[in-house]
Amino acid sequence: MRIGIMSAMHEEINALIQTVKSPRTTRLGDRSYYEGDLWGTEAVLAFSRWGKVASASTVATLILKFEVDVVLFTGVAGAMDNALDIGDVVVGEAFYQHDMDARPIFKQFEIPLAGKSFFLASKKLNTKLLSATEAFLHSDAIDDDVKKTFAITAPKVITGAIASGDKFVSSNKDAERIKQALPQVKCVEMEGAAVAQVCAEYDVPFGIIRTISDSANHTADIDFMKFTQEVASKYSIGIIRNFLNA
Numbered sequence: 716m717r718i719g720i721m722s723a724m725h726e727e728i729n730a731l732i733q734t735v736k737s738p739r740t741t742r743l744g745d746r747s748y749y750e751g752d753l754w755g756t757e758a759v760l761a762f763s764r765w766g767k768v769a770s771a772s773t774v775a776t777l778i779l780k781f782e783v784d785v786v787l788f789t790g791v792a793g794a795m796d797n798a799l800d801i802g803d804v805v806v807g808e809a810f811y812q813h814d815m816d817a818r819p820i821f822k823q824f825e826i827p828l829a830g831k832s833f834f835l836a837s838k839k840l841n842t843k844l845l846s847a848t849e850a851f852l853h854s855d856a857i858d859d860d861v862k863k864t865f866a867i868t869a870p871k872v873i874t875g876a877i878a879s880g881d882k883f884v885s886s887n888k889d890a891e892r893i894k895q896a897l898p899q900v901k902c903v904e905m906e907g908a909a910v911a912q913v914c915a916e917y918d919v920p921f922g923i924i925r926t927i928s929d930s931a932n933h934t935a936d937i938d939f940m941k942f943t944q945e946v947a948s949k950y951s952i953g954i955i956r957n958f959l960n961a
Contacts, residue, residue, distance in 0.1 A: 717757045718959075719783035721773055722951065723790050723906050726940070728762045730948040731955065735760065743776055750781070754959045759783055766881050767812070767909035774913045785840065785920050787958070788910050789951040791943065792877065792902035792925035793884055795894055799927050801937065802867030802946065804852070804954075805902045806844045807877040807923040809833040810911035813893050813903065814880035823896070826912065833876070834911035837920035841874060844922050847957035848872040856953045861945050865937055875901035877925060879908035885929075902927060926950045 722728035732738060735751035735758065742748075749760045759781045763773035770788070777783045792805065799805070811833045816823050824832040852870045862868070878900040884890055893903060907923045914921040926947045928939065 716785060717759070717781070717783050718753075719774070719777035719781065719786045720753075720758055720760045720955065721763045721770065721777070721786065721788045721910065723763050723765050723770065723904075724943050724947065725762050726943045727789060727948045727951045728760055730952050732760050734952065743780065744772060746773060746776070748776070748781060754956055756959045763788075763906065766905050767879060768881075770906035771909040771913050774910045778913070778917050778919055783919070785837075786910065786914055786922075787840075787955065788907060788921070788923040789955065790904060790906065790925055791928040791947050792904040793890070793929040794902050794927045795878070795890060796875070796901045799873070799901065799930070800867070800870070801865055801927055801930060801942075802862070802870040803927045804848050804870070804872040804950065805877060805925045805927065806841050806848065806872060806874045807836050807907055807911075807925065808841065808874050809835055809876040809899075810908040810923070811876060811878045811897055811900065812880060812908045813878040813897060813900075814882060829912070834908065834915045836911065836922055840920055840922035843958055843961055844924060844954070845872060845874065847954050847961060848924065850957050851950065851953040854953065856949055857946060865942060865946060867946070873901065875899070877901060877907050877923065878903045879905055881905060924951075924954055
């Protein structure tokens with residue numbers, strides 16, 4: 716298996732790149748792709764940057780140029796579900812573009828000419844990702860002081876729908892608009908649905924893991940970059956290591 720691994724945060728993917736044995740670097744489309752052995756699996760890693768276009772470009776390159784068999788995306792997200800807390804994890808099942816609206820030609824959220832409003836992740840990969848995440852969350856990989864800083868007490872993993880859009884959702888008004896239109900959505904971010912659409916078009920299995928960095932009421936005052944470095948990056952390494960070693 717040749718696996719492609721992406722992240723929209725440099726801090727997360729860099730931590731994984733440092734684990735690759737003797738990585739070979741290829742520069743394409745203003746991005747660097749790192750090939751090498753990652754815990755016994757042939758892998759290609761890339762920093763996609765933020766947004767749907769950036770992530771679509773990156774995953775297309777992984778599929779067409781590097782011929783990966785599977786794609787994993789890891790990153791952070793803001794909660795839409797009140798049951799989710801900072802430090803929880805969502806393994807995505809269905810991916811919507813909350814800013815897709817081609818009415819009246821197509822229904823709201825329907826992808827033009829695709830005949831669908833969402834794309835589904837691989838059930839097989841999600842089963843493994845759930846197990847990998849549960850094992851990680853029961854480990855002591857995150858320091859107790861760090862957990863205390865971000866009020867992480869009993870982190871959990873769930874599966875559910877994720878919405879993506881080219882907008883950083885940071886207000887209750889924006890969050891409520893998405894909740895009302897897509898009540899099934901568990902969290903919101905800026906890349907997953909684009910990755911899902913490209914993978915679906917090329918029939919490449921994919922899995923997307925999101926660590927919750929902001930609660931559903933969007934009132935948590937945390938140091939986002941510190942959270943990425945001290946929590947999210949460690950989640951990425953630990954979950955993917957468990958996944959590959961399963």
